[in-house]
Amino acid sequence: MPNAAQTQKTDVVLIGAGIMSATLGALLRQLQPEWSISLFERLDAAAAESSDPWNNAGTGHSALCELNYSPQNPDGSVDITKAVDINERFQVSRQFWSYGVQNGVLGDPSRFINPIPHVSFVHGEDNVRYLRARYEALAPQPLFEGMEYIDSPDEFGRRLPLMARGRDFSDPVALNWTDAGTDIDFGALTSELLAYLGGSGVDLAFGHEVLDLSKQSDGQWLVRVRNLRTRQTRTLISRFVFVGAGGGALPLLQKAGIKEAKGFGGFPVSGQFLRSTNPGLIEQHHAKVYGKAAVGAPPMSVPHLDTRVIKGRHGLLFGPYAGWTPKFLKDGKNTDLFKSIRPDNLFSLLGVGVTELSLTKYLVSELLKSEAGRVETLGEFVPRAKGTDWELITAGQRVQVIRRKGMGGVLEFGTAVIAAGDGSIAGLLGASPGASTGVSAMIDVLQRCFPREYEGWTPKLREMVPSLGVKLSDNPELFREVWSWTSKTLNLDSAGVAAPAQV
Numbered sequence: 096m097p098n099a100a101q102t103q104k105t106d107v108v109l110i111g112a113g114i115m116s117a118t119l120g121a122l123l124r125q126l127q128p129e130w131s132i133s134l135f136e137r138l139d140a141a142a143a144e145s146s147d148p149w150n151n152a153g154t155g156h157s158a159l160c161e162l163n164y165s166p167q168n169p170d171g172s173v174d175i176t177k178a179v180d181i182n183e184r185f186q187v188s189r190q191f192w193s194y195g196v197q198n199g200v201l202g203d204p205s206r207f208i209n210p211i212p213h214v215s216f217v218h219g220e221d222n223v224r225y226l227r228a229r230y231e232a233l234a235p236q237p238l239f240e241g242m243e244y245i246d247s248p249d250e251f252g253r254r255l256p257l258m259a260r261g262r263d264f265s266d267p268v269a270l271n272w273t274d275a276g277t278d279i280d281f282g283a284l285t286s287e288l289l290a291y292l293g294g295s296g297v298d299l300a301f302g303h304e305v306l307d308l309s310k311q312s313d314g315q316w317l318v319r320v321r322n323l324r325t326r327q328t329r330t331l332i333s334r335f336v337f338v339g340a341g342g343g344a345l346p347l348l349q350k351a352g353i354k355e356a357k358g359f360g361g362f363p364v365s366g367q368f369l370r371s372t373n374p375g376l377i378e379q380h381h382a383k384v385y386g387k388a389a390v391g392a393p394p395m396s397v398p399h400l401d402t403r404v405i406k407g408r409h410g411l412l413f414g415p416y417a418g419w420t421p422k423f424l425k426d427g428k429n430t431d432l433f434k435s436i437r438p439d440n441l442f443s444l445l446g447v448g449v450t451e452l453s454l455t456k457y458l459v460s461e462l463l464k465s466e467a468g469r470v471e472t473l474g475e476f477v478p479r480a481k482g483t484d485w486e487l488i489t490a491g492q493r494v495q496v497i498r499r500k501g502m503g504g505v506l507e508f509g510t511a512v513i514a515a516g517d518g519s520i521a522g523l524l525g526a527s528p529g530a531s532t533g534v535s536a537m538i539d540v541l542q543r544c545f546p547r548e549y550e551g552w553t554p555k556l557r558e559m560v561p562s563l564g565v566k567l568s569d570n571p572e573l574f575r576e577v578w579s580w581t582s583k584t585l586n587l588d589s590a591g592v593a594a595p596a597q598v
């Protein structure tokens with residue numbers, strides 16, 4: 096039992112200095128400014144794991160270009176349910192960020208969000224047919240207004256010169272093109288939110304690892320934290336804990352022992368990108384272009400060639416290439432996966448091992464890929480790619496969610512909010528669509544964990560997110576209003592951007 100005199104009391108503990116904790120902290124600061132909040136981050140910097148700009152692809156995921164959100168039905172039609180839902184969630188983020196810019200929470204939006212066309216790209220007759228059907232299903236939707244369908248090689252060459260040069264156009268190509276897309280530096284966004292939190296009295300402790308969480312008889316949480324510089328530990332008592340620890344969330348939720356986390360497991364998948372800083376290449380490409388995942392490959396393996404805008408400079412990124420390590424964080428330990436195996440998730444993990452043979456096959460083939468093999472994959476997008484123009488970088492670590500199903504388990508590629516029934520603790524597992532839809536995920540946390548306060552918070556939440564609780568796709572007028580406000584405030588009106596400076 097800790098010495099009461101040494102135990103600090105706080106209303107809220109946020110674990111991790113990534114985009115999720117930063118977002119939840121900013122929402123709570125606006126809703127309940129008098130609450131005391133302490134944030135602990137084991138590393139010495141903010142957003143140094145998945146939220147770092149080169150650890151993720153920085154796509155403002157709104158299903159404008161990602162084909163895995165609009166699968167083809169057996170009859171050839173396209174199911175756009177998920178695409179519309181992801182886009183709706185991204186509109187929530189745009190609104191909160193716009194409110195933040197107008198209310199001193201965030202600074203100059205061009206530091207974290209920039210307009211970049213989002214493009215879906217396919218080749219081959221069947222795929223072209225699919226993309227035409229996708230366009231016909233999405234273009235009439237209010238949230239996808241302005242989408243274009245392009246299958247002329249000339250127009251392809253005009254818009255995507257780097258991808259056109261050396262291409263054999265006897266293999267038919269098609270694009271779904273929209274100027275409404277964005278590139279987001281989630282690292283810069285996180286840092287801005289944390290600067291706001293620090294400036295408004297939140298205790299931000301870097302180099303502090305949360306070791307353990309245990310529930311007290313009065314329903315509060317005892318949080319044990321180690322200062323990694325001095326090795327000293329201290330304890331806090333908190334009414335509410337948010338586990339925004341990215342890949343470190345599952346182990347902490349397991350330590351907390353809440354029944355809602357039982358049966359969950361994690362499957363780590365590491366990733367690599369090719370990055371080019373060659374100015375000659377960068378100026379020939381100005382889009383985020385997403386292709387189709389190879390047959391049998393998981394959705395997070397969809398190849399894409401992206402313009403990135405980081406610290407005001409443009410760069411190019413291609414990938415991801417999957418890899419495998421048992422670590423749950425990029426800065427994690429090789430024992431992470433092993434230590435996460437518990438009697439309650441053993442069968443979920445074993446079940447996935449048996450059913451996901453195609454994923455195992457895919458990962459093995461990716462692991463065996465040589466440098467030449469990686470450049471060959473890039474060749475589908477950049478036919479004249481040369482290895483010397485690209486460097487290999489290690490991306491963030493994903494921990495895919497494994498959920499109990501029947502006697503076994505199922506591997507999921509989305510994100511999952513896990514919250515205790517009494518609302519005293521919540522955490523976020525999984526990776527995609529991740530940071531882009533973080534605001535709606537954190538509002539979900541507020542709704543589930545603070546049922547008594549939530550109703551009273553609703554007017555303020557509506558100020559931050561005017562479309563709260565409304566489906567914009569069913570309310571085109573409100574969508575246009577919100578779109579015009581967010582485009583103007585976030586400086587996204589200019590579809591094209593100024594001539595790029597290179598990374």
Ligand SMILES: Cc1cc2nc3c(=O)[nH]c(=O)nc-3n(C[C@H](O)[C@H](O)[C@H](O)COP(=O)(O)OP(=O)(O)OC[C@H]3O[C@@H](n4cnc5c(N)ncnc54)[C@H](O)[C@@H]3O)c2cc1C
Nearest residue numbers: 111113114115137144145146151152154305341343529531
């Ligand atoms: C390869 C890749 C590509 C991606 N591409 C995109 C994209 O294009 N668009 C998009 O929207 N999303 C993308 N994502 C997803 C997105 O990056 C994540 O969803 C998001 O960054 C997760 O934020 P987070 O705050 O939950 O976790 P993180 O940013 O990982 O932050 C968690 C923090 O918790 C800290 N921590 C862990 N354990 C402890 C502990 N015990 N004590 C204290 N601190 C701890 C970690 O050090 C870390 O800093 C991608 C992810 C990956 C890996």
